[in-house]
Amino acid sequence: MAVKKVTVTLPEELVEALGSAAREDGVPLSRLVASAAESELRRRVGRKVVADWQAEHGAFTLEELAAARAEMAAADAEAFDVSGPAAA
Template sequence: MAMKKVTVTLPEELVEALGAAAREDAVPLSRLVASAAERELRRRVGRRLVADWQAEHGAFSPEELAAARAEMANADAQMFGVSGTAAA
């Protein structure tokens, strides 16, 4: 993947916290920031897909939302080794 150097302005406290997190994970700060940016773009795509689906099929029911939350909590529990209620 090609890389491009950019300049961004962030609050000093945020930069310090990001730097500490990057050091803790032993990754370059740029990789940590790029990963966060990628997650945000994926969330935006997901929200757009959900909005498109609901525009065509109607809003999700409370039961559908509860089932989806339970499924996500179970997936989190498997991935991160936490209880389903703690992951929710």
């Protein structure tokens, strides 16, 4: 993928926190910022898909939302192994 250098203005505290996170992860600051931007764009696409679906089929019911939350919690538990000793 081609890259383009840009200039952005961010609060100093945010830049410091991002720099610390990048160093902790052993990645360049630009990679961390690019990853965050990509995540935001994916969330926007997801929200659009949900809005389009609801526009066609109607809003989710409370039961559907509860089932979705339970599925996400189960997926998180599996992905992050929250059943271990630290979770107790």
